[in-house]
Amino acid sequence: MAKKPARQKSKKTVKLPRKQAGKQAIKPWTRPEIEEAFRRFQAREPHPKGELSHVNAFTLLVAVVLSAQATDAGVNKATPALFAAADTPQKMAALGEERVRDYVKTIGLYRNKAKNVVALSERLISEHDGEVPRSREALEALPGVGRKTANVVLNMAFGEPTMAVDTHIFRIGNRTGLAPGKNPLEVELKLLEAIPGKYMLHAHHWLILHGRYTCLARRPLCESCIIADLCKWPEKTVAA
Numbered sequence: 001m002a003k004k005p006a007r008q009k010s011k012k013t014v015k016l017p018r019k020q021a022g023k024q025a026i027k028p029w030t031r032p033e034i035e036e037a038f039r040r041f042q043a044r045e046p047h048p049k050g051e052l053s054h055v056n057a058f059t060l061l062v063a064v065v066l067s068a069q070a071t072d073a074g075v076n077k078a079t080p081a082l083f084a085a086a087d088t089p090q091k092m093a094a095l096g097e098e099r100v101r102d103y104v105k106t107i108g109l110y111r112n113k114a115k116n117v118v119a120l121s122e123r124l125i126s127e128h129d130g131e132v133p134r135s136r137e138a139l140e141a142l143p144g145v146g147r148k149t150a151n152v153v154l155n156m157a158f159g160e161p162t163m164a165v166d167t168h169i170f171r172i173g174n175r176t177g178l179a180p181g182k183n184p185l186e187v188e189l190k191l192l193e194a195i196p197g198k199y200m201l202h203a204h205h206w207l208i209l210h211g212r213y214t215c216l217a218r219r220p221l222c223e224s225c226i227i228a229d230l231c232k233w234p235e236k237t238v239a240a
């Protein structure tokens with residue numbers, strides 16, 4: 001098997017010592033810098049897609065509920081069989097909690113999630129004619145659905161320009177200085193204010209993909225980052 005090449009530092013790479021970097025205040029991004037970052041994200045991936053498998057708005061909602069504190073890849077392993085058996089609230093409610101639990105038992109917190117999936121299916125039937133509602137308030141009233149899940153469903157199923165702040169976006173917002181905030185809501189509101197409207201529909205996916213594949217939590221790949229020159233993180237590796 002071919003040996004993976006060792007990661008090499010460019011000779012022109014400068015990394016500030018952690019202590020020194022930690023003391024530096026992060027400069028806010030300017031409007032043109034934000035515009036430029038999203039122009040690059042769009043040029044690289046004009047139509048970014050979420051990575052959670054689903055076949056309709058209902059299965060998207062279920063997949064997002066199942067993905068809390070779990071990876072998309074882990075959820076995608078379990079959901080094809082579940083959605084083949086139940087792709088509507090009626091079929092999911094008929095399946096019942098015990099059988100749903102069997103389908104999702106490889107996913108963390110599966111007992112509680114199976115309970116919520118059946119309960120939200122019953123609620124969709126009794127209160128929304130079996131349809132996924134296009135309203136934040138109605139979505140957040142469903143069992144197991146919080147603000148982040150509502151944002152994902154509003155964005156992906158209904159094309160609303162929402163910003164679902166997950167662990168990746170929370171990290172990027174704070175690390176790069178694009179949208180510093182103490183909690184996901186603060187970061188979400190800052191991103192909504194900062195990102196130009198024309199980029200908002202896909203901004204959520206661009207940032208998630210950037211965090212998942214480039215701006216990694218433990219060892220960000222700054223040397224291959226398309227916004228490295230714009231990023232304000234004092235600890236990034238930068239071309240001198």
Ligand code: SF4
Nearest residue numbers: 215220222225228231
């Ligand atoms: S330069 Fe590094 S820290 Fe900054 S956004 Fe890119 S990968 Fe993340």
